[in-house]
Amino acid sequence: MRVRLDGVDVRIDGVTIVDGVDLVAESGxxxxxxxxxxxxxxxxxxxxxxxxxxxxxxxxxxxxxxxKLSAKQAAQRSAVVAQEAPADFDLTVGEVVMMGRTPxxxxxxxxxxxxxxxxxDALARVEMTEFADRLxxxxxxxxxxxxxxxxxxxxxxxxxxxDEATNHLDIHAQLGLMELVRGLGVTVIAALHDLxxxxxxxxxVCVVDRGRVVAAGPVDTVLTPARLAEVFGVxxxxxxxxxxxxxxxxxxxxxxxxxxxEPRGATKEVSA
Amino acid sequence: xxxxxxxxxxxxxxxxxxxxxxxxPRPYVLPARLFPVFVxxxxxxxxxxxxxxxSVGAVNIPLGDVWQVVLRHLTRRRVGExxxxxxxxxxxxxxxVVMALIVGAxxxxxxxxxxxxxxxxLADSYILGVNQGAALxxxxxxxxxxxxLGGLSVSGAAFVGAMVALILVFLLGQRSGRSNPTRxxxxxxxxxxxxxxxxxxxxxxxxxxxxxxxxxxxxxxxSGAKWSQLGFPAFVMLASTIWLMLQRRGLNALLMGDxxxxxxxxxxxxxxxxxxxxxALLSGTMVAxxxxxxxxxxxxxxxxxxxxxxxxxxVLPVAALMGASYLVWVDLAARTLEKPAELPIGIFTxxxxxxxxxxxxxxxxRHGAVV
Numbered sequence: 001m002r003v004r005l006d007g008v009d010v011r012i013d014g015v016t017i018v019d020g021v022d023l024v025a026e027s028g029x030x031x032x033x034x035x036x037x038x039x040x041x042x043x044x045x046x047x048x049x050x051x052x053x054x055x056x057x058x059x060x061x062x063x064x065x066x067x068k069l070s071a072k073q074a075a076q077r078s079a080v081v082a083q084e085a086p087a088d089f090d091l092t093v094g095e096v097v098m099m100g101r102t103p104x105x106x107x108x109x110x111x112x113x114x115x116x117x118x119x120x121d122a123l124a125r126v127e128m129t130e131f132a133d134r135l136x137x138x139x140x141x142x143x144x145x146x147x148x149x150x151x152x153x154x155x156x157x158x159x160x161x162x163d164e165a166t167n168h169l170d171i172h173a174q175l176g177l178m179e180l181v182r183g184l185g186v187t188v189i190a191a192l193h194d195l196x197x198x199x200x201x202x203x204x205v206c207v208v209d210r211g212r213v214v215a216a217g218p219v220d221t222v223l224t225p226a227r228l229a230e231v232f233g234v235x236x237x238x239x240x241x242x243x244x245x246x247x248x249x250x251x252x253x254x255x256x257x258x259x260x261x262e263p264r265g266a267t268k269e270v271s272a
Numbered sequence: 273x274x275x276x277x278x279x280x281x282x283x284x285x286x287x288x289x290x291x292x293x294x295x296x297p298r299p300y301v302l303p304a305r306l307f308p309v310f311v312x313x314x315x316x317x318x319x320x321x322x323x324x325x326x327s328v329g330a331v332n333i334p335l336g337d338v339w340q341v342v343l344r345h346l347t348r349r350r351v352g353e354x355x356x357x358x359x360x361x362x363x364x365x366x367x368x369v370v371m372a373l374i375v376g377a378x379x380x381x382x383x384x385x386x387x388x389x390x391x392x393x394l395a396d397s398y399i400l401g402v403n404q405g406a407a408l409x410x411x412x413x414x415x416x417x418x419x420x421l422g423g424l425s426v427s428g429a430a431f432v433g434a435m436v437a438l439i440l441v442f443l444l445g446q447r448s449g450r451s452n453p454t455r456x457x458x459x460x461x462x463x464x465x466x467x468x469x470x471x472x473x474x475x476x477x478x479x480x481x482x483x484x485x486x487x488x489x490x491x492x493x494x495s496g497a498k499w500s501q502l503g504f505p506a507f508v509m510l511a512s513t514i515w516l517m518l519q520r521r522g523l524n525a526l527l528m529g530d531x532x533x534x535x536x537x538x539x540x541x542x543x544x545x546x547x548x549x550x551x552a553l554l555s556g557t558m559v560a561x562x563x564x565x566x567x568x569x570x571x572x573x574x575x576x577x578x579x580x581x582x583x584x585x586x587v588l589p590v591a592a593l594m595g596a597s598y599l600v601w602v603d604l605a606a607r608t609l610e611k612p613a614e615l616p617i618g619i620f621t622x623x624x625x626x627x628x629x630x631x632x633x634x635x636x637x638r639h640g641a642v643v
Contacts, residue, residue, distance in 0.1 A: 013447075051534035075537025082531045088393055089527045089582040090300060099528065102521045103537035155536070 001077060001158035001187050002027050003048065007057035010043050010211075017043045019211040020057070027158075030181070030188040032198035034223075035208035036232055041191040042083070044208065045163050048189065049080045061159060075103035079155035081148045081165040093139070093147050094132040097122055100154030122153035125180060141168035149177060153184075162190035166197060199223060199247040207231055219247050229254060300581040301632075307586055310579075314593035318373065321600040325369045326361050328604060330612055333357055342366075368497035371505070371562065372603040373596040375494070376572075378509040378558040380595025382551050383569025384576070384587055385516050388523045389547045390453040393577075396569030397555035399457055401464035403566070405437025406430040406559040407490055408467045408474075414485045415478040426489065427501075427560040434556030437463055442548055452530075491618030492565035494603050505557050512554040513592055519543070520584040527582060565617055568595060571625040578632050598625070 003025040010018040018040045025031040033041045046052035048059050050066055059066040061077045069077075079100070100122065101115045123129045126146040131139065136147060145168050152160060160181060166174045174194070178201045181188050192198045198205050199219045206216040207223070209231045215222045220238070228236040234251045241248040302310055327338045337354075341361045383396045390399070397403050409429035413421055421429050441463050445456035475486055516523070522543055525533040534540050559565075576591040602620045609615065 046531070046534075049531075049535045051531050051540075070537075071534070071539035072537040075535060078535075080531070080535035082529075082535070088391065090577055091524070091527065091582045095524070095581070095583050096528065099521070099524055099532075099536055102525055105521060107518045161535075 002060075002062050003078075003159055003187055003189060004060040005044070005047070005057065006060070008044065008047055008054045008059060009056040010040075010047060010052060011055045012043075012052075017211055018047070018054070021208075021211075021213050023206060023213060023216065025187050025189055027187055028185055029203045030190065030201060032202035032205045033189065033191040033208055034193075034195055034198050034205055039208045040211040041208050042163050043211075045080075045161050045189065045191055048159075049078055049161055050074050072103050075155070075157070077157050078159035078161055079152035079157040080161045080163065081145070081152050082163045083165075083167060088137075091136050092132065093123070093128060093134050093136055093150075094119065096136050096147055097132075097150045097154050100151040100156075103155065118154050118156065119150075122150040125153060126150045127176075142170060142173050145169055146173065146177075149180070157186070159187045159189070160184065162188065162192075164191050164193055166192065166194065195223060195228075195249050199249060200241070200244060223247065223249065300577070301579045304581075307580060311589055311593070314590065314597070318593055318597045318600070321597040322369050322373060325372070325600045325604045326365050328608060329360070329365060331360060333361065363499075367499050367502060368494040368603065369600055370502055371494045371497040372599040374502065374505050374509050375558050375562045375565065376568065376595040376597070376599030377513065377592040378505070378554055378595075379565060379568045379599075380572035380576075380591040381509070381513050381516060381588060382555045382558070384573040384584070384591045385523065385547060385551050386555075386569070387573055388526045388584065389544065389551065390457050391526060391529070392453065392457060393574065394570065395457070396566075397551070397559070398464065398566065398569075400460035400551075401437040401441050401467060402434045402552060402555045403559055403564045404464040404467040404471065405433040405435070406556060407433070407564050408437075408471045409433025410489050410560075410563070411471050411474050411478075411486050414489065415474045415482050430560040430563075431556050433467075434559055435552060437467060438548065438552040438556070442545075488616050489563045491616030492563035492621075493606070493614065493616050494562055495607070495614050497561075501561060505561050508554055508557045512550050513588065515550055517585070517588050519547075520588065523584040524582075562617075565599075565621055567621045567625060568599065571621070571629055572598060575629060575632060 003023075005021050005023040008018055008021045009016065021040075021044055023031070023044075033044065035041050043052060047054045048066065050071055053067060061069070061074070066074050066078075097119045098111060098115065101111065101118065105111075105115075120129070120132075123132055126149050128143065128146050128150055131143060131147070136144065139147065145165060149165065162181070166177055169177060174197065178197060181190075182201055190198075190202070192202075202219065204217055205219050205222045206213050207227060208214070214231065215227055223236075223238070225236045225238060228234055228249075228251075233254050235254050237250045237252075239248045239250065240246070323335055323338055323342070326342070327333045327335050337357060338361055341358055344358075345362055379397075386395045386397065386400065387393055389395070392399075407430070409421075409424075409432050410426045412433075413424060413426045413429040418424060418426075424432065441456065441460045444459035444463070445452070447455060475483065478486060521536075522533070522538045525536045525538050526543075530540060533543075555569075572595040573587065573591050576587045576594060580586040580590050599617070599621075602617055602624060605620045605624065606615045606617050
């Protein structure tokens with residue numbers, strides 16, 4: 001399923017967070033959104049799953065405006081793994097994953113055998129089968145994240161939105177998640193902090209800075225040293241991964257002789 | 273001397289959290305497969321509690337006779353009735369037992385729903401200012417007289433007060449047209465305190481007789497129950513509970529956060545407004561007929577969650593049934609412990625419930641639960 005953002009603006013309390021963003025993810029593509037903290041990646045993603053209505057512009061899933069579909073129809077088409085979930089209530093892992101079936105169920109409909117099978121399958125794919133009866137709140141950060149991935153899988157949508165879903169995961173689980181998601185054959189839009197994960201797995205990368213897409217396209221043309229210096233303020237070296245042949249980035253501070261810089265906070269005024 | 277190697281150089285046990293040895297800790301007290309049996313058990317408990325409450329009082333009537341009277345009235349056959357017994361059971365005790373059932377179920381259900389709405393396990397109708405609004409309305413009528421408020425009855429004024437409080441909280445709890453749980457709680461707490469101070473001010477100016485009425489109302493009581501006033505509350509309680517049961521998936525989704533709920537196809541803003549309206553109507557109605565009864569709305573949903581987990585398809589019916597039985601017993605205590613005097617219910621809701629609640633909480637710690 002194709003995802004298209006046309007001139008999307010988001011303003012929160014009068015502040016423009018996302019500013020005229022155009023973006024296309026073709027069916028089955030995996031698109032990485034990268035950018036510094038606070039650049040507007042998550043906000044852009046929120047407009048795609050109806051958590052935030054854009055002030056201008058539109059988000060299309062295939063040919064339908066997400067905000068003209070019903071909430072339920074939209075949720076049948078796209079699933080989300082967000083950054084973190086509160087856990088003040090005692091739900092089991094199985095119950096959380098079963099929530100993924102929500103957009104497919106009518107008011108009076110009960111969970112069917114088919115739903116149970118889908119949930120079991122989703123749990124197996126993230127290696128969480130043994131956790132089904134554990135309380136979600138008692139899991140580690142990584143286990144929670146895998147549970148939420150399973151919930152998104154149970155939603156069986158054609159679009160998957162990952163909002164820094166690899167945070168809290170160890171390296172094995174990070175690669176496992178990216179491999180799993182790649183193998184689904186659905187359209188994936190992922191906000192990623194790890195530029196090397198983006199470089200290894202994404203068909204195309206969008207660099208987001210201060211609410212705008214400043215570059216979009218294949219990894220090697222977009223994640224250039226000059227752009228990374230400009231957007232992230234780091235010195236980047238672009239090489240090639242010895243095994244996969246994918247681009248491999250290594251970083252150093254933009255001011256290499258960092259000892260010459262004034263120590264942090266030295267000039268900061270102490271305010272009462 | 274400790275001869276063991278320090279932790280840093282001891283070989284790490286293999287991290288394999290998912291395949292822990294031994295049985296997995298049970299997520300909640302009651303295994304899921306026993307749920308239907310448990311619901312039947314609770315239903316039986318509610319019926320039995322009601323029968324016991326009908327039989328005990330200033331005159332004790334054997335359970336068998338109580339059963340006969342109830343059966344006669346339910347089947348509308350009136351042969352061989354003992355008129356005095358019949359009047360005691362059916363005219364005096366039954367309305368108040370039924371009111372306790374309705375209010376107990378209603379307050380528990382509304383507590384459960386509000387806790388999901390504001391995603392805070394400590395919420396109940398107090399936290400949204402509903403009870404304080406109802407109290408101000410009721411106390412105003414008791415102290416100033418019905419004429420000062422356009423001829424409203426105590427219940428009517430309580431209902432209006434509850435609604436006004438909730439509308440205020442809802443309007444103040446919004447930001448850029450979106451309501452958010454934290455703002456709702458903050459607005460509710462502020463409005464609640466504001467209304468409470470107005471109520472306190474009125475109390476200062478009340479004469480002794482009015483003051484007694486005020487105290488009784490503020491702590492809740494079923495003593496004035498009549499058959500004629502139970503129809504509307506029963507309808508509101510049943511309709512709201514059924515509506516909330518139908519929204520069980522949406523309520524579950526809310527527990528995991530706004531983003532999550534949106535991603536699962538819940539139309540957040542509309543669902544929140546609908547939930548608020550239903551909760552306001554339900555809690556306003558309950559408070560209007562029975563006064564301001566605290567703690568039930570927090571206690572019962574918690575006990576229900578400890579027993580059957582947080583999934584609303586199980587919590588809602590369990591909370592409703594447990595709340596119903598619970599208030600029947602509380603009311604029984606309130607009217608029998610200092611016979612023939614009547615004590616307000618609010619005194620007993622916490623006195624009976626809190627120790628049990630704390631015991632259950634400690635027991636549950638062993639299962640590694642968060643709340």
